[in-house]
Amino acid sequence: MSLLEVSNLRVSFRQDGQLHQAVKGVSFSVDKGETVALVGESGSGKSVSALSAVSLLPGTAEIEGSVTYKKQELIGAEPKLLRGVRGNDISFIFQEPMTSLNPLHTLERQIRESLELHQGLTGAAARERILELLERVGIRDAESRLTAYPHQLSGGQRQRVMIAMALANKPDILIADEPTTALDVTIQAQILDLLADLKREEGLGLLFITHDLGIVQRIADRVCVMQNGEIVETGPTQAIFDNPQHPYTQKLLNARAAGVPDPVSDGAETLVETDNMRIWFPIQRGFLKRTVGHVKAVNKASISVRAGETLGIVGESGSGKTSLALAIMRLIESEGGMRFDGQDVTAWSTRELRRRRADMQIVFQDPFGSLSPRMTCAQIIAEGLSVHGNPDGRPERELVAEIMKEVELDPAAMDRYPHEFSGGQRQRIAIARAMILRPKVVVLDEPTSALDMTVQVQIVNLLRRLQQKYGLAYLFISHDLNVVRAMSHKVVVMKTGDIIEYGTAEEIFERPQTDYAKTLLHAALDLTA
Incomplete structure (x- = not known):
């Protein structure tokens, strides 16, 4: 029996006196004990379709069509009825x-x-x-x-x-909107197993929204593929994966970061080197703030990265990945030895550290959160030049246009604001902001985790090309082991602050030595199988 029936759903948003159609005649159903996946890239209408089911869209939305729960119409229903359904049924x-x-x-x-x-x-x-x-x-x-x-x-x-x-x-129906996107692979696997158990034991109908087709294959009974507000293909999961008919579905299934990075030249200089780096955060209590213990974020980390080389850093949340990278960037305090470009960083004065900041840049996980909404694209990208100076002496807009072309953005869009760009475009802006200073080392902290699969591939290819062209050293932090393998020459596996494996990407992925690394790889394979 169908618990939820969506028929010819159309959703438009009124903006500047005009209607912009986000969902165009979508129809699907969710039965008791069934998992239906809505898949597609950002902006395809997945979340809007789901939120329309219980009228959770803003007042600017205009909804047409029919959404019924147990044959009861929800479009245009009284607020009292909707309040009873939301969070309850x-x-x-x-x-x-x-x-x-x-x-x-x-x-x-x-x-x-x-x-x-x-x-x-x-x-x-x-x-x-x-x-x-x-x-x-x-x-x-x-x-x-x-x-x-x-x-x-x-x-x-x-x-x-x-x-x-x-x-x-x-409830009878659970709508899960990208519930595992920001989680490590082992935690993703646990959450998916939990949802599968709950569906089986409670007889739930599950509407699962995601852009990750590996997850879809693992959890869904039926799939609806959405593009530009329309369902372009639907059917049983295995049939869609075995024999996709629509070109867009074929494109999604083929979108996966692959290959390996270009080899590092034999004479490449070592740009970053740490020796027993330790990062402990004091736990202070009492009126006098006495130190009663420490949070041991990183213990005795010794790594090195050469020009043109990528060091992948993997591990579960709380393992110390980001703390290690931030300490190398001198953004948090650490103990132990560290050399940058052949110099002892611990001997640098504050003035010298500020001068060398241009050589060390970072690209964050969430580009929308790291870009000022009140600054234009040009202002964001050029901000570093105003801090560190403009060595070329050329006009800033000329340099901005040049780097925008480098990261495959149209310079004509430089006066737009972040909200006027897609997620992938915003990440390119963040990369351009780092690259305009011509750094030697770039920290990439989960730079693809919030992006659609097709956009992930584009960003990975862009980062590889920039690395090859400029001899950049990357510290690449990610829980997506498929992307790590495509990007990295060497890999560090961290667990509760300790480096438990360190070697070439081939050694770590093909011949992991520890049970923890094997668990991580097994979870990743399960999600991408």
């Missing part, structure tokens, strides 16, 4: 739990709110149900976590809490 799991959870409320209060609103549970009965939910989704020692705040949990734990909240009122 149809629940959502969103992509980024940190923005969905209230940072000022404990886990108990946030889950209790839904139980009180929909079921009237209070006191001991509500607490018992909350503990049951947290244990059901795999939160260990659940009772001690009730008073925790979202920032005190890992990414995987926060996502489990979101799932617990979604399940609180025993």
